[in-house]
Amino acid sequence: MSVNHQIFLAGFGGQGILFAGKYLVYTGMMAGYEVSWMPSYGPEMRGGTCNCSVNISDEPIDSPIILHPTILCAMNLPSLDKFENSTVPGGRVFIDSSLIERKPARDDVQNFLIPATGLAREQNMIKLANMILVGKIIREIGLDDPALIEKTMTKVVPAKKPELFDWNMKALQVGMGL
């Protein structure tokens, strides 16, 4: 089956949107796919919201900018409001339901309500809600091989901060277990 994941991650600055994207782009490359990562760097970023586009495909990537994601990950209400309708029919929408109280409006996509921020708080890793969501995403798209995860994490966590490796791994596991 051909692979063409167009993943759009959106939330507030500080939630780790760009890092979540970085994990996904690395893991896509290490799994042998064509990949790209593109951050928002426009006025919306300066206003405090943040998003990034990650392509994972078995074809060369045409545009790094994703307008109609196959996978949307919304970490705050403004992001869900803004991007929910742009998701392709049959796509998957991952919602941090600890921070977004409203129900998803689409019934032609697969909705995943994940209380990522609540779970992160319970586990005393408040800043890692992003990686809980990433854990769920990689499980759903089948990029969850333990060796691949380990190899990816080694690349994305700075070698100078080894303690972050374990925390990020733990958060991924929480997400994958949902």
Place this chain on the structure above:
Amino acid sequence: MSEKVIMKGNEALAEAAIRAGCKCFFGYPITPQTEVAAYMAKRMPKVGGVYLQAESEIAAINMIYGAAASGARCMTSSSSPGISLKAEGISYICGADLPAVIVNMTRGGPGLGGIQPAQSDYYQATRGLGHGDARLLVFAPASIQEMCDLMTTAFDLADKYRMPAMILGDGAIGQMMEPVILPEPATRTIDKPWAATGTELKRAHNIVNSLYLQPDQLEDNVRARFERYVQIEATEPRCEEYLADDADILITAYGISSRIVKSAIKKARAEGIKAGLLRPITLWPFPKAVLKKHAAHAKAFLDVELNMGQMIDDVRMAIEYARPVEFAGRTGGIIITPDEILAKLREMEAK
């Protein structure tokens, strides 16, 4: 071979420049290329090079003028409004026959414009940029890998022809991350007997200058430079041909928009529309011969750019107005979609 790494375009570009032997970087921050300078600030001191944030773009380009005159491989980087500020210095560098690399990560214009990706500086880049009879070598990479590979070429050809070379990217190429295999460090050194390096009392002074008050001297100087330009136009054009040989409609596009065109071409071919792509990699020298060759079989051309239509003039001239040339583009920082291009192809096919 080096390992494949994922890097942001701006950072990969800076690393590729260092590996190509760039020893001096002078710049001034501007979105969307500030990471070039940030990366250079970290790396240059470690490789024995010079990084300097100038007080303005004008200062930075004049530092390039000086460094280039001393024979050092040097680079500056900016985005559209900043490049306009550098125009005077670039003209001086052309007039003094100096090699240098100038990067433009284009954003929407005119004026301060916006900060999103655009290709609206095509005219500026390909018409010599500053005042006077002058040209720049202009490279338009479509991926981070190609940008890194072209960096070595840009420095080499700038040295060979003693003229500035421009890497014309855009906000998307600069800001995105893609896998890249970084080039091996350059080992070759090019002899620069003209450089002002100090005579050690063993030779006459080398004088680097762009001022010629005697008209006949200035004309001789310009003519000599144009002999090199003729040679460059004959030998250096580069162009990718994609599904072009049997194409009825040939799209011309460069840089980031050429990738979106490829996606549209795949969709068009699936519908039975025989579309192909000619992608100039050098915008100057423009690959005229390739376009002319394909004008023999193509029924029409479609020029796609992220501006209001600038390269379209060169396309028309290259094919000597032998075929209709239509245009599809977005501007202001908006990236055209494959579907918009496909709609235009369907419209043209129906004619």
